[in-house]
Amino acid sequence: MFFKRLFFLATCFVLAGAGNSQLTFKDYFNEQTPLTYLGIDFTEIKLAGFSEEETKDMAEKQFGFINNLIINEDEKKKFNLPEFFHKRKVEKDISFSEEHNFKIEADKVKSAGGDDENRLTPAAVEKLIAGYDFADKEGMGAMIVAESFNRTKEQGTAYIVFIDLTTRKILYSEKFTEKGGGFGVRNFWSRVFYNLLLETDSKYKKWKKENSL
Numbered sequence: 001m002f003f004k005r006l007f008f009l010a011t012c013f014v015l016a017g018a019g020n021s022q023l024t025f026k027d028y029f030n031e032q033t034p035l036t037y038l039g040i041d042f043t044e045i046k047l048a049g050f051s052e053e054e055t056k057d058m059a060e061k062q063f064g065f066i067n068n069l070i071i072n073e074d075e076k077k078k079f080n081l082p083e084f085f086h087k088r089k090v091e092k093d094i095s096f097s098e099e100h101n102f103k104i105e106a107d108k109v110k111s112a113g114g115d116d117e118n119r120l121t122p123a124a125v126e127k128l129i130a131g132y133d134f135a136d137k138e139g140m141g142a143m144i145v146a147e148s149f150n151r152t153k154e155q156g157t158a159y160i161v162f163i164d165l166t167t168r169k170i171l172y173s174e175k176f177t178e179k180g181g182g183f184g185v186r187n188f189w190s191r192v193f194y195n196l197l198l199e200t201d202s203k204y205k206k207w208k209k210e211n212s213l
Helices: 002-019 025-029 052-075 081-085 095-101 122-130 185-210
Strands: 035-041 046-048 140-150 155-164 169-179
Touching (some): 025 185, 035 052, 052 095, 052 185, 140 169, 140 185
Parallel strands (some): 035 140
16 A cells, blocks of 8 residues: 555656656657747837838737738648648647737837847847746747838848747747738738748758757
């Protein structure tokens, strides 16, 4: 009886330890690790070359349209998230980024000059993610953190960020500079993120090799 009880307690201890274990970026390459796409955070973006009216339109309408576009187009396989992330299935929940983006004020995102494309440091991204509450979400999350749109250069900069949703720890992040394209404001600037996700797809093998897998 004593040994049975001891075995039971040991099993509970092991399971509890497993439940509290933290993810690493290596887990991204494990098909069993659930991945949730969390959308685009625009709260730290700077817009260069936009008029006051255009800046207001971006802050009040277009950011939300772009964030939802990726979700809607994923259903049509134009933004194929499972293909981009090399997963059979990718959960989608942009409610967290939407909540943060809702607080954006137009005068805060307008560029004041300077090097907007090299303004957001990895430490700043880490602080931004730490400000999220992912509630009872588990597994790994992938979020895009937008840094800049430059109308003159017709390009944007942004980070792809992989997150342990339980601890809010950033497992890996990488910054990309991508061109816009297409007709209409929403389509033009959403191309930046489409190209970023294509880069994420193409980087998969390199990242896997760097993690000795």
